[in-house]
Amino acid sequence: MLSWALTFLIIAIIAAVFGFGGIAGAAAGIAKIIFFIFVVLLVISLVANAVKGKAPKV
Incomplete structure (x- = not known):
């Protein structure tokens, strides 16, 4: 979209x-x-990835 x-x-x-x-x-x-629109979608994506996170490996 940035392109x-x-x-x-x-x-x-x-x-x-x-x-x-x-x-x-x-x-x-x-x-x-x-x-x-690109900036808004980028921020939403970054927030979603930060909230989702990963479970720690045992």
Whole structure:
């Protein structure tokens, strides 16, 4: 999912360089949304793994 965010960010940068403001803004917005979804899922995953833990071996 992080690769999608980076892809949209690169598209936004390229569109901005060529002067396509609307496309650049839309791509940057999509990249921002996908990035925050990635961060939320990462935090949920880390918390779930920390809570789950492993039983000690005897």
